[in-house]
Amino acid sequence: MSSHTRDEVIVVGGGVIGLTTAVVLAERGRRVRVWTRDPLERTTSAVAGALWWPYRIEPIKAARGWALRSLDVYEELAGRPGETGVRLVEGVMGDTGPDETGSWTAGRLEGLRAATPEEYGGPVGLWARLPLVDMSTHLPWLRDRLGAAGGEVEERTVSALAEADAPVVVNCTGLGARELVPDASVRPVRGQLVVVENPGIHTWIVSKDAAGGIAHVFPHPGRLVLGGTSEEDAWSRSPDPAVAEAIVRRCAALRPEVAGARVLEHRVGLRPVRDAVRLEREPLPGGRVLVHNYGHGGAGVTVAWGCAEEAARLAASS
Incomplete structure (x- = not known):
């Protein structure tokens, strides 16, 4: 050879x-x-x-x-x-405290701190500046x-x-x-997203509601990506309108401006878990x-x- x-x-x-x-x-x-x-x-x-x-x-x-x-x-x-x-964007990782990351970030992430009540309405959240791609x-x-x-x-x-x-x-x-x-x-873990016009949101947020539903709001250039779902062993790549409505509802509970945003696109991806x-x-x-x-x-x-x-x-x- x-x-x-x-x-x-x-x-x-x-x-x-x-x-x-x-x-x-x-x-x-x-x-x-x-x-x-x-x-x-x-x-x-x-x-x-x-x-x-x-x-x-x-x-x-x-x-x-x-x-x-x-x-x-x-x-x-x-x-x-x-x-x-790739941009470095600030936001809140809900249900996560600074002490939960120190064991592995080892000071690598600058500016980590507890989120204020104005930034996150849950009991505990982590304010961080992370890559958003x-x-x-x-x-x-x-x-x-x-x-x-x-x-x-x-x-x-x-x-x-x-x-x-x-x-x-x-x-x-x-x-x-x-x-x-x-x-x-x-195996697939299905994730559904809703892409909407950005009403002026510049920070991201990830959270769960009381029922365990996932909510995340990611500001990308020209749009806002709302999520999400985590459905085990689900193979369908077709967006479910009822799921989309629930996603918007959960995200609007975190960022009320989302409620009236015009929907641009629905997306589904299957995570290879x-x-x-x-x-x-x-x-x-x-x-x-x-x-x-x-x-x-x-x-x-x-x-x-x-x-x-x-x-x-x-x-x-x-």
Whole structure:
């Protein structure tokens, strides 16, 4: 096998995990192709509200390490928000106190404090300044950065990972890994969002109501993303009007201005949840290598760069 051939990598999956992994590999000198079933704007990642915070991901200790590494990158990218889609935005993490984060942020997050009653009406909330990522800008930016490093994205439906014939294959298929690996432990947790015109809200908020319903309000350029839901093992990608009404109602209880905002769009995404992220190297016949990087739940954006660098290390010895 020539050295030229050994440099080839196929990344299967074109969401934020796949694209970020491809960027890291390409910028380390690999010849990278991304195979994606869906165009960027139709991936699960495109639906994400995309606040940096570990959510629905295990093992939490490893995830926090990946998240903090990703935070380093997002803070740098936030210097060019119009280009990268990343901004540092203040807001309230409801039902969370400063003492609940200190064990893992280790002073890494500046300005953490208890939210005031005016900022959050619940018993306890955490005021924080966190990366908020506009995926409609960030995903194309990742694709362009990959292209600048010599990589390319190809829309291609894969029915088996064996179709990828490169010396190194990286499996970033998310929920698709359920069939492609196959790995029945990967399952969907459905999230529904309502996108509305922004009536002038500049801070984000995440909370739960007394019945355990999720509410979050994320201000993105030109719009406000309202959520959400967390429905276990639900496969429907069709928005439910009754669920949408409930989302708006919960968010309006937190931010009354939301109540009359004009609805722009309804979105549904299926989070690829697993008991633990699978990030490991699997030797294949003939000296080829398969690196798995999937099962990130609702935290794909949060851990993308940390996981990408680890996946690249696993691929490096090939």
